[in-house]
Structures are given as C-alpha cells and as structure tokens.
Amino acid sequence: MHDIKAIRENPTAFDGALSRRGDAPMSASLLEVDAARRAKIQAAEEAQAEQNKASKLVGAAKASGDEAEFERLRALVAEKKAAVAQLNEEAKAEDAKLTDMLARIPNLPASDVPEGADEDDNVEVSLWGTPRSFNFDAKEHFELAGVSASMDFDTAAKISGARFVMLKGAVARIHRALAQFMIDTHVDQNGLLEVNSPVLVRDEAMYGTDKLPKFGDDSYQTTNGWWLVPTSEVPLTYSVAGDILEQSALPIRMTAHTLCFRSEAGSAGRDTSGMLRQHQFEKVEMVSVTHPDESDAEQKRMLGCAEGLLEALKIPYRTVVLCTGDMGFGARRTYDIEAWLPGQNAYREISSVSTTGDFQARRMNARFKPEDGGKPQFVHTLNGSGLAVGRCLIAVLENGQQSDGSVILPNVLAPYLGGKTTLTSAGVLA
Template structure:
C-alpha cells in the first residue's frame, strides 16, 4: 500500500516510478479522490461543530422559556445531524474508493533496479559452480530409471487432476530429507526461528501481503472465506499484523516448511511435464521483519542463506536481479536464484528473495517503536524461498544422474538418509 501523503508531496516522482513498471500515471486520479475525501471530512467536521453549538443553545433557550427559539434550534440540530451523517457516509465512500485504488497499485522499484519489460531484461549478477559435463545426453528428472518408480503422476491425476504428483519410497524420502536439511541449516547456522503455521488463512492475511484483491485467481478460496496459502510468506509476515514492536525486537527472522497451493492461472501449457510447476508443492520459506535502515543488508543476508543451501548440495546456480517488468506486485527489489538443470540444459528459478519496503507493513499496519522515542514507524518486510523443495529435488536428481539412470546424492544429505547416497536403477536407496 502506498502512502497518499508521499504522493501528495511528489506526484511526479510517483508517476515516474510507476512508468518504470509499465503503469500509466495515476497521481492525478488519486489526488482528486484524496482532495474530495478531505473536503468532505472537513465539511462534516464543520457541520458537526455547528450541530454541537446549536445543541448547547437549546438548553439556554429552554431555561429562558423561549419556546419558539427552542423549537427552531431543535429542528436545526436535527437537520445538522442528518447533514453530518450524509457527509460522513460520503467521506467514508470516498475513503473506500481511494483505499481500493491504492491497494491495486504495485510497489515502486528501487532506483538501482534495471528497467525492462520481461525476464529477457533481467541482469545476471554472478554464478557459482560449473555445470557437469556428462558423457551421455542427460535426462529430465521424470525420465530417470531410478526416479520413475517413485514419481507417480497417473495416480495423482486420478486423485486430483493435472499438475499433482504422488512421491513414493526413496524419492519421497529424498524430498523429505531436503526439507529437513534446509530447515536445520536455517535454524542452526543462519539463526532463523522455526515456525509451524496454518495453510488456511483469512482474507485479511492474503490482503496484508498483497495476494488480494488483485491476484485472487492465483490462489484457492475454500469454505468459510478461508484461503489456501500460496507460500508461508503470508502467515509468517502476518504474525506482526496490527502490532507495534519494540525496536530491540528487530530484526525478526523466521522460517517455515509448509505445503503451498497455487492455481497457476495463466500458465496453461507451461512446464506440464514432470513436477516443475505444480498446484500443490512444498517450500521452506524465510521472512524477515526489520527496521527501514537495515532492510537492504537483510536482503543480502537472506540471499546468501538461500545460495548457501545450493552450495552445500553442490548444485550450480546463477543469481540475477529482476528488471522492473518482471518483479512481483509487492516487491521493490527481487533477486532470483536459478539452479542448473542439465535435463533442460538451462537454469531455472529455485528461489526469489524480495524486499517490500513498508508496502506490506502499511497494508497490515505493522510498526515498531523507536528506542529514541517518537511516533511508531512502519517496519520493512522481506521474504525469500529457502528453497522450493520440489525444484531442489529436481536439481539434485538431474545433477546427480548417472548413465544407467541411477542417481548419486549430495553428501550433505547423508545424515538425513541414514548414510545412503545412491538411488539405484530400481529406485532404492543404498
């Protein structure tokens, strides 16, 4: 959510920043609504003052026995009361219109974000690791002999339809091991607090992190107005909704492993093979709540946390900064980490690490109280995948594949797999 006061102070800068995201100038419409809203509020307050003045005079007229003046003032108060109620209703309606308009406007990019229209204009920052040279043509994850027994798309389709998968046996265990490895690393080494949060949330929580109202079609609405989370960014970030935190309590760093649900609206025909793009998937999420002057450094710290997971697993990756046309709705800056998938002979996204500034905090009314005193200020919120578990499974399987269809697994997973680091052609761990 944007601050209307900041738009009043510099409408040209607001429109210029929106233009970088491909959005037409909106300050004029916003300020027209804002001016009408404030004028109506002022008129209602003036009428309220007149009503109060007349109400006081009623008592004086009654005391003097001036019945005619008493009746005139009583009628005036009644008229003013109706007038005030109408003005307040109009002001409220204008306020709702302004809020709804502000809620549909994306966040403004930081000045250091490259301009661009889509992913083709993203800029690579660095790479880690060297993609393995295979003596054979590498296969995609779902084609590997050792994986086929443990990745059942037909049964999943019978149960739930397209874009679901049933993991079985050794493959399911590797998937679970990856999630445990990520969580333990973030808690034991990166200092994050593990959280176990619901996957069903109220509409207010989805609104707070920007999934609603604009992107409702991308998520699943259940009975009783509850939504399935697209990521635990929603639950972790909303733990501070409506709160005023002490400055000493910041930063607050959290991580959670949850099921995630996305309708994948608009992605028809994309990545339909294998488990790269699913309606239900698992992710280990990271969320940080910080002071404004610490959020840039916190984003870099979170990026390193996510990159470190891939480095421990020995998965080559590249890190890019998203251009203005490819960033998410609520982000001011986003770094994507893309893991090397030899089966596709390309890098594919496995993590996005975003800073939202105070954009989400305004929607949630999440603030902190400065130790030096003064009014509470909005916190900054950040989120990042640490990592997408299913996509990490794909990367591990494809990078460790052998010519016979077996898979050599990363040493980092040994404690979680009983020391068994080979997925055999028969789909067993040894």
C-alpha cells in the first residue's frame, strides 16, 4: 500500500517510479479522489462546528421565551446534524475508493533495480557451480527409469485432474528428506524460528500480504471464505499484523514448511510435462520482519541462506536480479535463484527473495516503537523461498542422473535417507 501523503508531496516522483514498471501515471487520479475526500471531511467538520454552535444557543432561546428563535435553532441543529452524517458517509465512500485504488497499484522499484520489460532483461549477478557434462543424453526428471514408476501423474489426474502428482516410495522419501534438510539448515545454521503455520487464511491475511484484491484468481478459496495459501509468506508475514513491536524485537526471522496452492491462472500450456508447475506443491519459506534501515542487508542475508542450500546439494545455479518489468506486484527488489536442470538444458527458478519495504506493513498496520522515542514506524517485510521442495527434487534427480536411469543423491541427504545415497534404476534406495 502506498502513502497518499508521499504521493501528494511528490506526485512526479511517484509517476516516474511507476513508469519504470511500465505503468501509466496515476497520481492525478489518486489526488483527485484524495482532494474530494479531504473536502468532504472539511465540510463535515465545518457543519459539525455550526451544529455545536447552534446547540449551545437552543437552550438560551428557550429560556428567554423566544419561541421563534428556539424553533429556528432547533431546525438548524437538525439540518446540520443530517448534513454531518451525509458528508461523513460521502467522505467514507471517497476514502474506500482511494484505498481500493491504492491497493491495486504495485510497489515502487528500488532505485538500483535494472529497467526492463520482461525476464529477458533480468541481470545475472552471480554464477555458482559448473553444469555437469554427460556422456549420454540427459533426461528430464519424469523420464528417468528410477523415477517414472514413483512419480505418478495418471493416478493424480484420476483423483484431482491436471497439474497434480502422486509421489510414491523412494521418490516420496527423497522429497520429504529435502524439506527436512532445508528446515533443519534454516533453524540450526541460519537462525530462523521454525513455525508450523495454518494453510487456510482469512481475507485480511491475503489482503495484508498484497495477494488481494488484484490477484484473487491466482489462489483458491473455500466455500466458507477461507483462502488456501499460495505460500506460507501469507501467515508468517501477517502474524505481526496490527502489532506495535519493540525495536529490540527486530529482526524477526521465521521459516515454515507447508503445502502451497496456486491456480496457475494464465499459465495454460506452460510446463505441462513433469512436476515443475503444479496446483499443489510444498515449499520451505523464509520471512523476515526488520527495521527499515536493515532491510537491504537482510535481503542479502536471506539470499545467502537460499543459495547455501543449493551449494550443499551441489546443484549449479545462477542468481539474477529481476528487472522492473518482471518483478512481482509487492516487491521493491527481487533476486531469483535459478537451478540448472540438465533435462531442459536450462536454468529454472527455484527461489525468489524479495523485499517489499513498508508496502505490506502499511496494508496490515505492522509497526515498531523506535528505541529513541518518537511515534511508531512501519516495519519492513521480506520473503524468500528456501526452497521450493518439488523443484529442488527435480534438480537433484536431473543433476544426479546416471546413464542407466539411476540417481546419485547429494551426501547431505544421507542422514535423512537411512544412510542411502543412490536411487537405483529400479526405484529403490541403496
């Protein structure tokens, strides 16, 4: 959510920042509604003052026996009372209109975000690992002999339809091991607080984390109004909604492993093979709530946490900073980590780490008390995948594949797999 006062004070800068995202100027329309709202409020205050003045004179007119003046003043009080009510309703309507307009405008990009139209204009900032050279044609994850029988798309489709998968046996265990490895690393090495969070949330939580009103079609809603979370960013971030935190409590760093649900609206025909793009998937999320002065450094720290997982798994990756035209709605700056997938001969996104500044905090009124006094200020919120479990499974399977369809697994997973380090071509752990 944007600060209308800041827009009022510098509309040119606001429009200029929006234009970097490819959006049309909006300050004029916003300020028009804001002016109407403020005019109604002022008129209501003036009418209230006149009502109060007349109310004080009513008693004096009655006491003096001036019946005509008494009736005139009583009628004036009633008139002003009705006018105040009407003006307050009109001001409330203008305020709701302004709030809705502001809620649909994306966050402004940080000044160091590269300009661009789409993903082709993203800028690589680092590269780790060397993609393995194969002496055979590398296959996609679902084509591997050791995987195909345990990655059951047909049964999942019979149960739920397209874009679902049923993992079985050793593949299901490797998937679970990856999630446990991620959570343990974040808690034991990265100092994050593990949270077991709900996956059903109310409208307020979706709105506060900028998923509503604009992107309702991207998520699933139950018949009684709950939303299935698109990511645990929603419950973790919204956990501080309405709070006034002590500055000493910051930063708050959390992680959660949850099911996530996305309708994948607008992705028809994309990644239809395999489990790269699913309606239901698992993700380990990182969320930080920080002091405004620390949020940029916190984003780099979170990025390092996600990158460290891939390095431990020996998965080559590259990190890119998203250009203005490819950033998400609520992001001020986003780094994407893309894992190397030999089966596709391409880097594919496995994590996004974003800072939203105070964009979400304003929507959910999350603040902190400065240690040196002064009025409460909005916190900054950040979120990042650490990592998408299914996509990480794909990367592990494809990078470790052997010519016979077996898979050599990362050593860091052995403690979670009973010491086993190989998925055989028969689909069992050895």
